[in-house]
Structures are given as structure tokens and as C-alpha cells.
Amino acid sequence: NGVHEPSKDGFNKDKVYKSFSDIIGGKEGRFRETLLGKRVDYSGRSVIVVGPSLSLHQCGLPREIAIELFQAFLIRDLIRKHFASNTATAKRQIKEREKELIVWEILQEVVQGHPVLLNRAPTLHRLGILAFQPILVEGRAIYLHPLVCKGFNAD
Numbered sequence: 001n002g003v004h005e006p007s008k009d010g011f012n013k014d015k016v017y018k019s020f021s022d023i024i025g026g027k028e029g030r031f032r033e034t035l036l037g038k039r040v041d042y043s044g045r046s047v048i049v050v051g052p053s054l055s056l057h058q059c060g061l062p063r064e065i066a067i068e069l070f071q072a073f074l075i076r077d078l079i080r081k082h083f084a085s086n087t088a089t090a091k092r093q094i095k096e097r098e099k100e101l102i103v104w105e106i107l108q109e110v111v112q113g114h115p116v117l118l119n120r121a122p123t124l125h126r127l128g129i130l131a132f133q134p135i136l137v138e139g140r141a142i143y144l145h146p147l148v149c150k151g152f153n154a155d
Helices: 020-024 030-035 063-069 071-080 087-096 101-111
Strands: 048-050 058-062 116-119 129-137 142-144
Touching: 058 063, 058 116, 063 071, 063 101, 063 129, 071 087, 071 101, 101 129, 129 142
Parallel strands: 048 142, 058 129
Antiparallel strands: 058 142, 116 129
């Protein structure tokens, strides 16, 4: 009938064995867990919240996500402005000084000319993925204008 249940050993009643098809099949199987799933660099995941003060082309981007997305630019600017001597020092400063004003100011400068792509899965039509000009905000939620939420099927 296609349903596999782990079998128990006759000697050790507590030990449960998995068959080969149990290991590779299903939601927690090898194929879906590791082989089909891919990690994406320079990306973030958060909740969408309405931001009525934003323009249609803007999105409110949380500080944590912005640091992840623009980390390479942030490191470059920290080195150029002599706040760090090398990449390792710059990365350490970003982690330690994440809340400090200097990292926030450089991040504000970096996001000015770099649009971000927002996607809400499943992307079934062209309005499911859109580009926005990021505006840095406090908190953990991504802010969108109320009229843009329709394309993302957000409430």
C-alpha cells in the first residue's frame, strides 16, 4: 500500500530501524531535505507589514536584513573610510558595533543606489517578485505600501 513503517528488531525492542525508502523518501527524506533545497546567499526572510508612510517604490528594510544583503558594500566602505584595516576587522566591527551610529550611517549611504528584490512564494505571476528602493527601519518586519500588498497577496 506504499506506507512504510519502521521495523523493530526482535532482540532489542526499543531500537527502531528505517528502511532505505524511508531515508530517501517523504518530506524529511534525503532528496527533499538536502538535494533539492538550496541555500541562497545575500537573502533574508521576514514578515510583511503595512507601512502607509512609504511611497509605492519603497520598502522598509530591517537593519539585520540590510546588513546581510549589503555586507560586502558595508565592509568595503568601512575599509575605505579607515574604520577598519582589513576584511576580518570590518566583519568583527559589524558584529560588535551593529547598533552603533557609524555602521548605521554607512549602511544608509550604501542602500541609496541599490534596489532590493522582494519575493513572496509561490511566485505565480509577475507581481509576485518586485524591486523596491530600501528605507532602513527598526524592528524585524518588512514594510510595504498598502497598494503594493495586493501583488504579494498579503493581508
